Amino acid sequence: MDASEFRKRGKEMVDYVADYLEGIEDRQVYPDVEPGYLRPLIPTTAPQEPEAFEDIIKDIDKIIMPGVTHWHSPYFFAYFPTASSYPAMLADMLCGAIGCIGFSWAASPACTELETVMMDWLGKMLELPESFLARNAGEGGGVIQGSASEATLVALLAARTKVTHRLQAAFPELTRATIMGKLVAYSSDQAHSSVERAGLIGGVTLRAIPSDGNFSMRASALQEAVDQDKAAGLIPFFVVVTLGTTSCCSFDNLLELGPICNREDMWLHIDAAYAGSAFICPEFRHLLNGVEFADSFNFNPHKWLLVNFDCSAMWVKNRTDLTGAFKLDPLYLQHNHQDSGLITDYRHWQIPLGRRFRSLKMWFVFRMYGVKGLQAHIRKHVQLAHEFESLLRQDPRFEICAEVILGLVCFRLKGSNHLNEALLQRINSAKKIHLVPCHLRDKLVLRFAICSRKVESSHVRLAWAHIRELAGSVLAAEKA
Amino acid sequence: MDASEFRKRGKEMVDYVADYLEGIEDRQVYPDVEPGYLRPLIPTTAPQEPEAFEDIIKDIDKIIMPGVTHWHSPYFFAYFPTASSYPAMLADMLCGAIGCIGFSWAASPACTELETVMMDWLGKMLELPESFLARNAGEGGGVIQGSASEATLVALLAARTKVTHRLQAAFPELTRATIMGKLVAYSSDQAHSSVERAGLIGGVTLRAIPSDGNFSMRASALQEAVDQDKAAGLIPFFVVVTLGTTSCCSFDNLLELGPICNREDMWLHIDAAYAGSAFICPEFRHLLNGVEFADSFNFNPHKWLLVNFDCSAMWVKNRTDLTGAFKLDPLYLQHNHQDSGLITDYRHWQIPLGRRFRSLKMWFVFRMYGVKGLQAHIRKHVQLAHEFESLLRQDPRFEICAEVILGLVCFRLKGSNHLNEALLQRINSAKKIHLVPCHLRDKLVLRFAICSRKVESSHVRLAWAHIRELAGSVLAAEKA
Numbered sequence: 001m002d003a004s005e006f007r008k009r010g011k012e013m014v015d016y017v018a019d020y021l022e023g024i025e026d027r028q029v030y031p032d033v034e035p036g037y038l039r040p041l042i043p044t045t046a047p048q049e050p051e052a053f054e055d056i057i058k059d060i061d062k063i064i065m066p067g068v069t070h071w072h073s074p075y076f077f078a079y080f081p082t083a084s085s086y087p088a089m090l091a092d093m094l095c096g097a098i099g100c101i102g103f104s105w106a107a108s109p110a111c112t113e114l115e116t117v118m119m120d121w122l123g124k125m126l127e128l129p130e131s132f133l134a135r136n137a138g139e140g141g142g143v144i145q146g147s148a149s150e151a152t153l154v155a156l157l158a159a160r161t162k163v164t165h166r167l168q169a170a171f172p173e174l175t176r177a178t179i180m181g182k183l184v185a186y187s188s189d190q191a192h193s194s195v196e197r198a199g200l201i202g203g204v205t206l207r208a209i210p211s212d213g214n215f216s217m218r219a220s221a222l223q224e225a226v227d228q229d230k231a232a233g234l235i236p237f238f239v240v241v242t243l244g245t246t247s248c249c250s251f252d253n254l255l256e257l258g259p260i261c262n263r264e265d266m267w268l269h270i271d272a273a274y275a276g277s278a279f280i281c282p283e284f285r286h287l288l289n290g291v292e293f294a295d296s297f298n299f300n301p302h303k304w305l306l307v308n309f310d311c312s313a314m315w316v317k318n319r320t321d322l323t324g325a326f327k328l329d330p331l332y333l334q335h336n337h338q339d340s341g342l343i344t345d346y347r348h349w350q351i352p353l354g355r356r357f358r359s360l361k362m363w364f365v366f367r368m369y370g371v372k373g374l375q376a377h378i379r380k381h382v383q384l385a386h387e388f389e390s391l392l393r394q395d396p397r398f399e400i401c402a403e404v405i406l407g408l409v410c411f412r413l414k415g416s417n418h419l420n421e422a423l424l425q426r427i428n429s430a431k432k433i434h435l436v437p438c439h440l441r442d443k444l445v446l447r448f449a450i451c452s453r454k455v456e457s458s459h460v461r462l463a464w465a466h467i468r469e470l471a472g473s474v475l476a477a478e479k480a
Numbered sequence: 481m482d483a484s485e486f487r488k489r490g491k492e493m494v495d496y497v498a499d500y501l502e503g504i505e506d507r508q509v510y511p512d513v514e515p516g517y518l519r520p521l522i523p524t525t526a527p528q529e530p531e532a533f534e535d536i537i538k539d540i541d542k543i544i545m546p547g548v549t550h551w552h553s554p555y556f557f558a559y560f561p562t563a564s565s566y567p568a569m570l571a572d573m574l575c576g577a578i579g580c581i582g583f584s585w586a587a588s589p590a591c592t593e594l595e596t597v598m599m600d601w602l603g604k605m606l607e608l609p610e611s612f613l614a615r616n617a618g619e620g621g622g623v624i625q626g627s628a629s630e631a632t633l634v635a636l637l638a639a640r641t642k643v644t645h646r647l648q649a650a651f652p653e654l655t656r657a658t659i660m661g662k663l664v665a666y667s668s669d670q671a672h673s674s675v676e677r678a679g680l681i682g683g684v685t686l687r688a689i690p691s692d693g694n695f696s697m698r699a700s701a702l703q704e705a706v707d708q709d710k711a712a713g714l715i716p717f718f719v720v721v722t723l724g725t726t727s728c729c730s731f732d733n734l735l736e737l738g739p740i741c742n743r744e745d746m747w748l749h750i751d752a753a754y755a756g757s758a759f760i761c762p763e764f765r766h767l768l769n770g771v772e773f774a775d776s777f778n779f780n781p782h783k784w785l786l787v788n789f790d791c792s793a794m795w796v797k798n799r800t801d802l803t804g805a806f807k808l809d810p811l812y813l814q815h816n817h818q819d820s821g822l823i824t825d826y827r828h829w830q831i832p833l834g835r836r837f838r839s840l841k842m843w844f845v846f847r848m849y850g851v852k853g854l855q856a857h858i859r860k861h862v863q864l865a866h867e868f869e870s871l872l873r874q875d876p877r878f879e880i881c882a883e884v885i886l887g888l889v890c891f892r893l894k895g896s897n898h899l900n901e902a903l904l905q906r907i908n909s910a911k912k913i914h915l916v917p918c919h920l921r922d923k924l925v926l927r928f929a930i931c932s933r934k935v936e937s938s939h940v941r942l943a944w945a946h947i948r949e950l951a952g953s954v955l956a957a958e959k960a
Contacts, residue, residue, distance in 0.1 A: 001848055003498040006566040010497070013570050014490030017577040018483040031589055035823040038593035039616070046601045050850040053570075056843070060574065064840075067590030071580045079587075082834075084579045086486040090493050090533075092576050094540065096788055097497040099564045100551045107559075109511055110547030113518035121526045136519070146626060147832035157681055180683055181657025194833055197806060201637055201831070203660055203683040302834075308576055309836055326677060343515040351681070351831060352627035353674055354562075354782075356789060360544075363536070368481055370530040 001053075009053050016057070017089070021072065025454075029073040030434045033066055069434065074455040077435040077463065080246070080274045081381070081407070081451040085306040091364035092308060095357045102355050103347035112344050115144055115359035122301070122313055122362065125280045125371060129292045132315040134344075142315040143322075143349040144358045148273035149194035150351055151298035151314040154322065156185060156198045156238055159267030159295070161325040163237040180204060184229045185238035188217035188252050190245040192271065205234075215250035215402060215440065217241065223260055238267045241294075243287060244275025247438040248402035248410045248445070251275070251287060258293025270297045276313075277304035278382070278406050281375045287405070295321070304381070304407070305374060306453065307361045323348035381407040381450040384460050388448055391464045397471060401440050407450040410440065413471055417444040419478060426470040433463045481533075489533050496537070497569070501552060505934075509553040510914045513546055549914065554935040557915040557943065560726070560754045561861070561887070561931040565786040571844035572788060575837045582835050583827035592824055595624055595839035602781070602793055602842065605760045605851060609772045612795040614824070622795040623802075623829040624838045628753035629674035630831055631778035631794040634802065636665060636678045636718055639747030639775070641805040643717040660684060664709045665718040668697035668732050670725040672751065685714075695730035695882060695920065697721065703740055718747045721774075723767060724755025727918040728882035728890045728925070731755070731767060738773025750777045756793070757784035758862070758886050761855050767885070775801070784861070784887070785854060786933065787841045803828035861887040861930040864940050868928055871944045877951060881920050887930040890920065893951055897924040899958060906950040913943045 001009070041063045070076060072084045102111030116134045119142025123133050134141030145151045164179050180203055187195045189208040199206030207229070209221045226236045239261050241252045254270070261268035270291060276299020278284040291297055298314040301307040316322055326348045347353050369377070385407045392398050392411050401410040412420045424437050424446060438445050448463075481489070521543045550556060552564045582591030596614045599622025603613050614621030625631045644659050660683055667675045669688040679686030687709070689701045706716045719741050721732045734750070741748035750771060756779020758764040771777055778794040781787040796802055806828045827833050849857070865887045872878050872891050881890040892900045904917050904926060918925050928943075 001566040003502045007494060007498050009570055010494030011491045013573045014487055014494060017573055018487045020577050022483045033589050035585060039597050042597060045604050046846040046851050048851045050853055051847040056847055064590045067593060068578055069580055069588040082579060082581050086481040089576045090489055093493045093497060093573060096569045096572050097500050098548055099562060099788060100549055101562050101789060105515060108549040109513050110544045117519050117522060124525050147834045149832045177657060177661025308579060309581060309834060352629045354627045354789060366526040367531040367536055371526050371528045373530055
């Protein structure tokens with residue numbers, strides 16, 4: 001395919017994309033296919049000779065679309081939102097064309113420098129403390145990671161290196177293995193599974209701290225665990241505080257927990273993967289109070305801030321904590337400027353070496369929406385969640401299972417888990433809307449997350465009418 | 481921005497991309513900017529109100545392009561190639577529009593199933609042993625990782641879990657920390673820095689085995705290290721064999737090393753990040769002989785197989801080895817089909833949770849080029865490398881420092897490192913071409929990698945004439 005055919009096919013693809021997103025409401029949100037559906041539909045080997053674009057695009061409709069879960073349908077209420085906006089898509093086209101691999105400043109200076117400045121822009125939108133910003137010669141700064149999971153892992157590894165160096169400096173006879181065997185990390189029992197996984201990968205013990213009645217980790221529970229571990233000769237070194245848990249969007253008590261982390265010399269990482277986007281609105285910023293105690297902070301603009309996946313924003317107060325954990329410098333990656341202090345080689349901030357020019361997406365989205373446009377997007381989602389909440393409250397058969405703070409409503413039919421499983425089964429079999437469950441303690445709960453950029457009150461009301469109707473038949477079947 | 485404006489702007493962007501790539505030869509390959517150039521050119525905060533697309537696209541030319549290293553210029557000979565093709569860009573547009581996060585089968589069945597089948601297609605193109613393919617109900621299979629670094633890390637973590645379970649089953653009194661303190665991984669002293677990093681992250685000792693005169697890891701050196709470690713009470717568990725090293729594209733002796741790994745019960749991971757693409761050509765397939773000894777194999781179609789970044793292809797013989805290392809199943813990620821055996825939840829195969837619909841790129845590229853088109857791309861690059869090699873051989877001032885096997889030529893002026901540093905400095909100051917150096921033992925060497933999809937014999941000859949001219953002035957300055 002040469003440039004002139006790309007001009008033609010690219011424009012057709014632009015229309016295909018616009019048609020898809022304009023018409024997405026009319027597609028069934030969850031597919032009908034069964035596991036293994038795709039393999040029989042396509043050849044068993046790649047073709048030897050080139051095929052025509054027309055044949056491929058036909059197969060998109062015939063083979064791919066029937067197996068797609070439509071995440072951007074206004075009837076998709078599952079998981080959490082994932083970002084989708086036209087400005088981000090335009091930026092991604094440009095990113096693909098430039099196609100640089102920005103592992104070092106020299107590998108493409110614009111790629112590194114725009115990222116640093118965009119992370120400062122975003123940090124200022126969140127009113128992060130100055131110490132997290134790169135500015136001209138700050139000690140902190142931001143980096144785009146691929147996912148919150150990677151951010152948590154990177155923070156844990158940096159903390160592990162830091163505590164190991166500190167202990168080996170004080171007690172040179174200690175081996176790395178001895179230290180690692182004693183390290184303990186902490187998070188709430190409501191934290192995302194990626195935190196547990198980071199502990200596994202890092203080879204350290206992760207302790208799940210029992211959360212309180214509001215699914216929030218509190219100071220007393222953390223302090224008790226830390227004291228016990230210290231008494232047992234273990235080394236507490238890392239705490240993940242979750243702001244906006246995946247199950248029910250609860251918030252750990254950062255203002256209580258922060259001082260403990262600082263006092264006990266434990267690295268404090270904040271995971272606000274979903275909720276973080278809301279902190280650009282002044283009325284939600286208080287949920288981030290206490291961030292000044294943290295060593296690292298992360299949230300996902302690719303969830304709720306209209307920057308398409310992947311774009312996970314991570315800040316640290318001391319960039320040398322990250323680079324100290326990862327820095328390896330073979331000659332083929334060195335360049336003239338690297339010791340100047342002014343420049344950033346992001347390969348030392350992350351797990352992979354390669355990285356795309358993802359800050360273009362942030363730049364396009366921030367400028368084409370403006371802060372006000374982004375705030376309006378957040379506010380609309382929160383308002384729709386409260387609308388769904390108020391509908392629920394009018395129906396005494398249902399209960400709300402966690403405080404509705406942002407765009408997620410956790411609810412269930414009063415009664416057994418079995419009853420709620422039956423309701424969930426009916427909802428996901430009908431495929432008019434799509435949602436997923438969670439456990440809150442021993443209760444099976446349904447999660448209704450406001451997701452699509454195009455979801456409106458009418459969709460929420462239709463979803464509610466549908467849920468009520470199915471609930472009616474479940475309850476009737478129960479009685480029968 | 482609504483759909484109708486996206487139709488307009490998207491088509492303008494398609495033309496912008498085509499213009500950029502058509503005209504890339506006329507741009508200076510390496511930018512003139514100094515560290516910190518970008519920050520003063522843009523505002524210190526994001527705008528409150530939306531800005532117009534026209535203003536943003538103007539800033540691309542004014543602010544971004546002057547700071548871009550043009551990786552797809554035919555005068556770019558640095559690092560290794562990174563893929564750029566129009567079919568991959570078209571597929572990425574579609575991927576952005578569908579915008580699903582394919583962490584589980586249910587999250588978007590097409591996303592998972594196309595990936596599994598594309599990895600089978602690609603595995604067959606490479607003539608991988610059947611045991612690496614997923615087929616209908618195989619025990620192996622492939623997955624798209626973000627980078628070779630992640631693939632190495634994932635393999636090391638899977639191997640670490642496997643050996644830990646095995647030892648704890650035999651000796652229940654052994655703690656995980658005790659085992660980890662004794663684990664030893666091995667790679668060549670020519671292996672990529674990401675291998676050392678994987679060892680650091682995984683918290684295990686990594687031993688660099690001295691390579692032979694051809695920069696190849698050999699059986700005797702590995703066996704010696706393994707025997708010494710076993711005698712010292714340590715536990716050899718993991719070997720990375722590199723096919724096509726970053727420095728000079730040398731090949732470890734897989735046919736010798738494979739049997740040792742199998743006999744000593746060490747996980748064998750093959751990293752063929754760059755060279756792997758060449759194995760689709762029958763005349764280069766012999767370089768992969770011995771893959772049957774491996775537990776995992778990885779290469780990067782996003783380097784040399786025209787599938788834009790990111791797309792790193794990894795296969796394992798036993799998928800349960802990977803999923804065993806990572807599997808954590810909170811309720812909100814569970815779905816009806818997950819215990820059926822027929823389905824794949826790729827979140828258990830990788831570090832992050834989220835993942836894009838990257839197999840679309842493979843599908844578009846494989847179909848629109850056909851296997852023959854991809855082979856022609858590889859062959860052209862190898863032929864151009866040999867053309868550059870033969871030009872070099874005609875000039876007695878230069879020496880070739882490693883066998884030219886694929887698309888990389890390592891060369892230097894006969895004489896001191898100082899002399900070659902001066903040559904490098906002149907090349908990269910002139911900015912007519914761009915390349916990077918490496919160390920081979922104590923020698924500073926220049927790497928000439930055939931990179932661009934559009935590089936032709938004429939560009940290679942111009943580059944050579946330019947290098948000769950600069951060499952002349954360096955040598956003259958030396959004598960003066």
